[in-house]
Amino acid sequence: MTGAPAALEATGLRKIYRGRGGGRVVAVDGLTFAVRPGEVVGLLGPNGAGKTTAMQLALRLLEPDAGEVRLFGRDPELLEVRRRIGYAPDAPLFPRRLTGLQILALHAELLGFRRAAARDRAERFAEQAGFAEPARRPAGTYSRGQAQRLGLALALIGDPDLLLLDEPTAGLDPAGVAAMRELLVSLRGRGAAVLLNSHLLSEVERVCDRVLFIKEGRLLRTHDVRAGGTRVEVRLANAAQVSARLVEEIPGGVLDGDRLRVPVASEEAVPALVRRMVEAGAEVLEVRLGGAELEQLYLQIVEGRA
Amino acid sequence: MISWPVARAAAREKLRSPGIRVVGACFVAAAALGGRAGAVSETFGGFGIAFLLVLTLALGAGLLSDELDSGHAQLVLLRPITRAAWLGGRLVGAGIALAALTAGAWAAAAVASLGSGHALSLSALAILPLAVLWGFAWLSVLAALGVILPSWTNAGALILGAIAWATLRGTLPGVLGHPEWGAAAAELSKYLGPQDPFALAEGRRALGPALYDLCWVFFAWLVAVLLFNRRELARRRA
Secondary structure, eight states, rough: HHHHHSSSEEEEEEEEEOOSSSSEEEEEEEEEEEEEEEEEEEOOOOTTHHHHHHHHHHHTSSSOSSEEEEETTTTTTTHHTTTTEEEEEOOOOOOSSHHHHHHHHHHHHHHOOHHHHHHHHHHHHHHHOOOTGGGGGGGGGHHHHHHHHHHHHHTTTOOEEEEEEEEETTTTOHHHHHHHHHHHHHHHTTTOOOEEEOOOOHHHHHHHHHEEEEETEEEEEETTTTTOOEEEEEEEEEHHHHHHHHHHHSTTEETTEEEEEESSSSSGGGHHHHHHHHTOOOEEEEESSTHHHHHHHHHHHHHHHO | OOOOOHHHHHHHHTTOOOHHHHHHHHHHHHHHHHTTTTOOGTTTHOOOOOHHHHHHHHHHHTHHHHHHHHHHHHHHHHHHHHHHHHHHHHHHHHHHHHHHHHHHHHHHHHHHHHTTTTTOHHHHHHHHHHHHHHHHHHHHHHHHHHHHHHHHHHHHHHHHHEEEEHHHHHHHHHHOOOOOOOHHHHHHHSSSSSOOGGGGGTTOOHHHHHHHHHHHHHHHHHHHHHHHHHHHHHHHHH
């Protein structure tokens, strides 16, 4: 740990939505968490758990009823703090008659880039987000996935030090999801902090360093994804026949039905592991990094299943 | 006070609206017809002034709500920009669109007038900035109304307000048995909104209405900013 402040530090956040009829819904209740530079933190929870509200509170798009948020140790409303953040909301909407490039250039200019530089940057980020061609059309013609890509490009256009992504893969095709994964890894590599709200557990497990399980606005548990190393889940055609031998040959392996879950030090160890399993007589159907650990944890923590 | 990137984006957006293009084309056509009669200074008289008004209403309708309702305003306001600058940018953007279309109408009138063998007078030149100023002052009123009213209803409220006041002004003194109040009401009317500054182009040294309109621009913007700040804080706390 360094002495540098967390990119995002939320303390005791509480938010109550008040309906017109006097109804009250506690959306976030005493939420405390931090995201440090170079860290990708995932928010997991069922619909209505308060994940989006937590993000909006962090950005001061909503005013908390209690608690405090600091970004880089400072007030989130300060203009110099805002220059360092990027936010991609769930299902973003844009001015219908402006093209994606014009919207990107507008945001780049607002971040302080000169007009020509802003235009260049708009082109570059549209290309990076994989929608260079649609970016020349008015935003009113975009599909959900294209709007999502524009939202992502907008969040990234200022090279933010803190990025908040609300369901960034919703509406994205598989290539978009893969690109998003690479992007998050590269952002972590350059020291940016990322808060990610996603329902794709496998993606969360692959890119996040920590996961916050949230339900009814409360933080149930923080799970350190990297603490246990990487896990591999291998689906076998003949699990019953080779189970005894596999448990003997593969230390730490746990057989669950037709799947063997094995902790590994890193991704590089996976080919050798699969080779050993094949040598032990296993017929491998599928290999997945991450496996079902997070899913099991989710069901256990959030849904209360054993 | 004004975000120029926001202003440019707002102007582009407005000029690409099919409705505004239609009104703008009608405005240009009406001005060209007026110019053929040789009266460039009358570009904004008769049909011309009607189209200038409709154009102003069309540009001001949904000036803020277009962005607020879509949620894009929230993304913009997360950038290092103040709410006042965003609002100023939206207003100036609509003003740029108004100026561009008004200049087009004026140019059409001038070309038609010169083509008919008439000369361009000083008053004909002066009428362009005065028309833009008048329209811009009304735009600022629409912006202030747009902070509290959704979608295009700011323009609707302005029209309804004008009709209601004209009805009251015309009938109330008679109904109450004080016909002399009619003159007072007419005098009061001048101060309830931006004033017609065209007297200046007609060679009369009446600077007052133009200055009054400038004040309207500033005060309406200020009121809009205050209301917008209150609205945003209330929304965040809701």
